[in-house]
Amino acid sequence: MVKPHTIARSIAVVRVPPDRRRLASAVVAATIPIYLEVGKKRVFASALDWPGWTRAGKDENLAIEALLAYLPRYAIVPKTARIDFPATAEFKVVERVTGNATTDFGAPGIPASSDTKALPVAEAERIRALLAASWKVFDKVISKAPAELRKGPRGGGRDRDKIADHIIDAESAYTTRLGLKLRAPKRDDAAEVAATRKAILDAIRSSAGGPQAGEKRWPPRYVARRMAWHLLDHAWEIEDRSS
Numbered sequence: 001m002v003k004p005h006t007i008a009r010s011i012a013v014v015r016v017p018p019d020r021r022r023l024a025s026a027v028v029a030a031t032i033p034i035y036l037e038v039g040k041k042r043v044f045a046s047a048l049d050w051p052g053w054t055r056a057g058k059d060e061n062l063a064i065e066a067l068l069a070y071l072p073r074y075a076i077v078p079k080t081a082r083i084d085f086p087a088t089a090e091f092k093v094v095e096r097v098t099g100n101a102t103t104d105f106g107a108p109g110i111p112a113s114s115d116t117k118a119l120p121v122a123e124a125e126r127i128r129a130l131l132a133a134s135w136k137v138f139d140k141v142i143s144k145a146p147a148e149l150r151k152g153p154r155g156g157g158r159d160r161d162k163i164a165d166h167i168i169d170a171e172s173a174y175t176t177r178l179g180l181k182l183r184a185p186k187r188d189d190a191a192e193v194a195a196t197r198k199a200i201l202d203a204i205r206s207s208a209g210g211p212q213a214g215e216k217r218w219p220p221r222y223v224a225r226r227m228a229w230h231l232l233d234h235a236w237e238i239e240d241r242s243s
Helices: 018-024 060-069 076-081 101-105 121-144 160-176 190-206 220-241
Strands: 012-014 030-038 043-047 054-057 089-098
Touching: 030 060, 043 060, 054 060, 054 220, 060 089, 076 121, 121 160, 121 190, 121 220, 160 190, 160 220, 190 220
Parallel strands: 030 089
Antiparallel strands: 012 089, 030 043, 043 054
């Protein structure tokens, strides 16, 4: 089990700068609860109620700024899931947790303490819908991307199919965190991929009302958040590196 380590600091409300509010001046900004995962070299900011809306920065302010900047890109996920999403937002930092080596490596690695609270059926269904939508967004990006992606300044970066394989491999590891024992599907076997995804969604649904943590298991809220982040992070990378 991944245990959250809370940093004792005060809760803060981070307000959207006035120039950003002009994006939707007629709309009252929604207050989005977020938590910060604070490592030695990197900080992740995650919207607790929106799996996949997670961004990183070298410090807290930069992580929060990045999270806000990605609001328009993330909006396609709730739109795909047919869930209402605010056009503008204010962030309320409700928790800070101590990061680990995974955090500093470049991936979120610690759940929020609230992830272990009882999961209502309605919330489980909402989480499932947003994770399923994240898969759809990733699949659509993959289908439109060129096989060869633009390389970084040092010539690095996986091409499209390598990223897709990486996603499959990572998700196969995540399934064990839900207590599942599944064989990794082949990327080009649509039926196997669909069956694996269904098993993950069914596990989240069945967890409603039951214990949210266990030995070597992650809370379903955190599994969905981590998986959706990974999908979207690579989907956006592919978009940015496509010719």
